[in-house]
Amino acid sequence: MTTTTVPREMTLTTDSAEAASQAVSAVMSEEEFRAFYDRSARGLWLYLARITGDRQLADDLVQEAFYRFYRAGATHQDERHRRNSLFRIGTNLARDSYRRRRHAAEDQLPEEEMASKMSSGLDEREDLTRALAQLKPQQREMLWLAYAHGSSHEEIASIIGVTPGSVKSLLLRARRKLAGILGIDPRGRRSE
Amino acid sequence: MTSYECNREVELLDEIGNGHWPDAADSELRSHVESCASCTETAVVASALLEDRVQGEHEVSVRPSGAAWFRIQMRTQSDARVAAARTVRRVHATLVACTFAALIAGLAATSLLGKMWSWFAGAVSDTSILSSLPAASPTLLLIAIIPIAALAPVALYLAIAKQ
Numbered sequence: 001m002t003t004t005t006v007p008r009e010m011t012l013t014t015d016s017a018e019a020a021s022q023a024v025s026a027v028m029s030e031e032e033f034r035a036f037y038d039r040s041a042r043g044l045w046l047y048l049a050r051i052t053g054d055r056q057l058a059d060d061l062v063q064e065a066f067y068r069f070y071r072a073g074a075t076h077q078d079e080r081h082r083r084n085s086l087f088r089i090g091t092n093l094a095r096d097s098y099r100r101r102r103h104a105a106e107d108q109l110p111e112e113e114m115a116s117k118m119s120s121g122l123d124e125r126e127d128l129t130r131a132l133a134q135l136k137p138q139q140r141e142m143l144w145l146a147y148a149h150g151s152s153h154e155e156i157a158s159i160i161g162v163t164p165g166s167v168k169s170l171l172l173r174a175r176r177k178l179a180g181i182l183g184i185d186p187r188g189r190r191s192e
Numbered sequence: 193m194t195s196y197e198c199n200r201e202v203e204l205l206d207e208i209g210n211g212h213w214p215d216a217a218d219s220e221l222r223s224h225v226e227s228c229a230s231c232t233e234t235a236v237v238a239s240a241l242l243e244d245r246v247q248g249e250h251e252v253s254v255r256p257s258g259a260a261w262f263r264i265q266m267r268t269q270s271d272a273r274v275a276a277a278r279t280v281r282r283v284h285a286t287l288v289a290c291t292f293a294a295l296i297a298g299l300a301a302t303s304l305l306g307k308m309w310s311w312f313a314g315a316v317s318d319t320s321i322l323s324s325l326p327a328a329s330p331t332l333l334l335i336a337i338i339p340i341a342a343l344a345p346v347a348l349y350l351a352i353a354k355q
Contacts, residue, residue: 033264034257041254046245055251062254067264128240147238148245150209172197179233182240 027073037066040083044090047149051140052094053133061097065090080155087159091141098137131181139174146171197230204231208238287345294341 028036041062048065049058069086076082132140141160145151156171157164204225207213213235214222225231255263 030261033261037257037260041257041260042249042252045252045254046248049248049251050244055253059253063260063263066260067267070264071268128244143237143241147205148241175233175237178237182236184233184236 028070033070036079036082039079040086041066043149044086047087047144048090048094050132050144050148051091051137052097053129057097061090061093064093068093084151084155084158087145088161091159091161094141095137127182131178134181135174135177138170139177142167142171143174143178198228198234200224200228200231201234204234205238208235208242213239287348290345290348291342294344295338298338298341 044065045058045062048061049055052058052061065086068089072085072089074085076085132143135143138160142156145156145159146153151159153167153171154164156162157167162170200221203221204213207217207221214225225235254260
């Protein structure tokens, strides 16, 4: 396994942590919105690109998610709560897009076709993108939020709309399935 | 995260998140992961997803925050105009319907009053004062009612339009 220095998703800078510790008001000023957008848009785009397998769709969904978030004008307890709300909107928009694709008779995209939309061209990442394409949308969502985004089980439950108690078992099942696709057998050994 | 299969999973995830896994991680933790199926699974999956996320940062393409803010404001204003136009159309349709209804009601009322007047005039036809009243009274009544029926919806519109 390669060593990779990875920034922790939920590590905020000092300034932003200070702002985040205060309760955020419902009506966002331009300054507040732009600061929040700068902190959140990239992570949201990457999440949506991975769960939908479509970068162009992710562009549209990010814009729509921020628009709906802004128009909702909801009150949030803190930065995390605000971000979870944004991701929940994005997740729901992604699911709407799955349904539209199903109705347009694209429900069973061949694995290769879907994976090709996500592929970066690198072998290891192609393995992962192909593996993710074989999972159900909710499984992709949970795995990305848990391991790439660093969300807690409560946050995952809030974002994808399940009870907190069910996250553990659903996540385990998803992880097991992905590990199996990547070549790790139930005993924890990588198959050749 | 809470509620893991193995009680060392949090420690493992921390090491992965800090970029210490596997080479800079504690040897004892590495030994544990090799013997723990759950942690092996976690290590493979979490490492792959985090790696993908780091590499994916280069692919991210989002608009600058200023452009996003501008587009949202434009769209908000556009939505407000569409909603206002819809409301005005509904009010217009309601007023037109009210005007027609008022006219029909006015005609019906005039006809009824005309009949009542004829009956009243007949009942007191020998009274000199009443016999001197103009015979065209129903017509005068109609002339009085129609403008009122037509202007009432306009007055209502003007009252609502301010809002």
